[in-house]
Amino acid sequence: MSPFPLHHLALRGPTLNFIDDPFQVGDEAALRYEPDGLVIIENGKIAAAGNYAALRSRVAPNAVTHYPDSLILPGFIDTHVHYPQTQMIGGYGVQLIDWLNKYTFVTEQQFGSPAHAAAVADIFLKECLRAGTTTAAVYCTVHPESVEALFQAAFKRHMRMIAGKVLMDRNAPAALLDASVQSGYDQSAALIAKWHGKSRLSYAVTPRFAPTSTPAQLEATGALWKAHPGTYMQTHLAETLQENEWVRSLFPDRANYLDVYTHYGLTGPRAVFGHALHLQEDEWLHLEASGSAITHCPSSNGFLGSGLFDFARARQPRAPARAIRTGLATDVGGGTTLSMLKTMGEAYKIGQLGHYSLSAPKAFYLATRGAAQSLYLEDKIGSIAPGMDADLLVLDMKSTPLIDFRMQHCDTLADALFVQMTMADDRATRAVYVAGELAYSRKHLHYSVPGEFHPREE
Ligand SMILES: [Zn+2]
Structure with missing residues (x-):
């Protein structure tokens, strides 16, 4: 018995x-x-x-x-992906800033339509499952409707998902900008109230990246994140050298790119920074000290020609420097696949170009327990x-x-x-x-x- x-x-x-x-x-x-x-x-x-x-x-x-x-x-856990870009994956021929203008900002304008957003959210989640991905940290668009659609679809499937409304109030087409700093704050707060902590869903405060938010919006975003403990903050960091120069010109008083986010209270536990390719040592040190996480998006970095991720500095630095919380990610639609297996293969190639040989166990770790640890979810998933x-x-x-x-x-x-x-x-x-x-x-x-x-x- x-x-x-x-x-x-x-x-x-x-x-x-x-x-x-x-x-x-x-x-x-x-x-x-x-x-x-x-x-x-x-x-x-x-x-x-x-x-x-x-x-x-x-x-x-x-x-x-x-x-x-x-x-x-x-x-698998995909720590950085844009679900609205599922329909523009594999767009030919340009680097980050041109790619945003030519493809991304055109596509994302369709997500004010609840029906369109629901249809793409459904396909996206099905494709995640078909790739073996059960949790993702997802960028929606500036439209609250895009977040509603993704959360409703994930709720129906009992999936653990992290997502948020993109915040932008400059340097993008008018149709994709928050009407005001206050409206972006209020819409985000309403989505948090409705969805954060419901079933297995979590909200991520989501400024796209420093160049598309005014200092006033970044200030409000820091206040928003602080006012809602337990939520995430996700954004992009140092994806290309051209972007780094742009940030330097937009924020001349800040010591470096990460310092822009630090200044507005956007680093710390549950802050998740996409890419992190072109960083100074001060930035690496602050990422670790603040408990922030980074995501490595190898198929995107290769596709857009953005640069090489530094595995050794991120994960196996020389003492006294310490490892950074790191997850693997597809970054669709800059990335070319929702498959984390293919993403691991791409990560290996990026490592090779930087003379770092990523072992298979380390790659599988970055897509499972390591990704969970980067999201402070290692007690639940991974x-x-x-x-x-x-x-x-x-x-x-x-x-x-x-x-x-x-x-x-x-x-x-x-x-x-x-x-x-x-x-x-x-x-x-x-x-x-x-x-x-x-x-x-x-x-x-x-x-x-x-x-x-x-x-x-x-
Ligand atoms: Zn991205």
């Missing part, structure tokens, strides 16, 4: 998990691999995880879904451990004939993971569980919304 009540949902298969930071303690000490694992789910959370033989007595036999030739891992949200990804390790063939010649787990991040994409997503429920199944090519039809895997 089992001393435990029998659980009614569990996933069996090889499992991958991180218990520590591989950049700090080394890959082997940080990583846990269970060749025949069992993850037991109860009320949307992980009740137990470990070896199948050791845990099988706690689960009703018909409650176990078996995923051989797979890898069960925490759902790991497979009792009490964590049951946001889980089941990867098919043989998702194409070539990968299947290549995997026959892998000798180690690190080899196998590296082949996946180099060669695999959304076709490898076999199933995704959100808060313990099957949210996407490749076999059925079906997305299920809680309360609607729920397919069973084999």
Whole structure:
């Protein structure tokens, strides 16, 4: 007789998990691999995880879904992505500032329409799930309607999402500017009141970047963030040298780019800065000291020709400097994919160009537990451990004939993971569980919304 009540949902298969930071303690000490694992789910959370033989007595036999030739891992976390840009991914031929004017600011004007925003939000979340991403930090547009649409769609799917209304009051088309500093503040505050902390949703105060806000708006943004503890602040930092020069000319009194944000109270825990490519040592030190996080967006940095992320300075600096909280991100539509696997492969290439060899465990860490840590969510997501949200990804390790063939010649787990991040994409997503429920199944090519039809895997 089992001393435990029998659980009614569990996933069996090889499992991958991180218990520590591989950049700090080394890959082997940080990583846990269970060749025949069992993850037991109860009320949307992980009740137990470990070896199948050791845990099988706690689960009703018909409650176990078996995923051989797979890898069960925490759902991926995309720490910087613009959902309205889903429809303009892959726009040819320009660098950041021109790209904003030619593509982004044209596209984003459509998101005052609730119907348009709802349609794109739905596609975006479906594509996140198909890529194995269960949480993202999302930029909407200046329109409150764009935030409503994203939060409603995520709420319906029980997804943990962070999002916010973009704040801009200069240097963009008039149709994309806040009517006034006060209106941008008030609209943001109303969205916070309605959505922050509702179900699994969190709000991010979202000034696009320093050049598109007046000093008065940045001042109000700092006050807004301070008035709502627990919310996030997300923006862009030092993506290109041209942008750095622009910031210097717009804010001549500030010591450097990050100092603009610091001056207006926009650094600290839950501040998330996209890119961070062209920084001075003072900026690195303040990022760490303030508890701020950065996001590495490799496919975007390559696509827009923005620059090379400094993995060594961010994550393995020489003492006394300390590592910066860092998450991996797609930055669609500057980025060219919503797949975190492909993003890991791109991160490796960026590392190579900077003479830093990013190991597969470190890349997987940056897309799971490391990303969660950057968002101060490591007690909720990013790991497979009792009490964590049951946001889980089941990867098919043989998702194409070539990968299947290549995997026959892998000798180690690190080899196998590296082949996946180099060669695999959304076709490898076999199933995704959100808060313990099957949210996407490749076999059925079906997305299920809680309360609607729920397919069973084999
Ligand atoms: Zn971005």
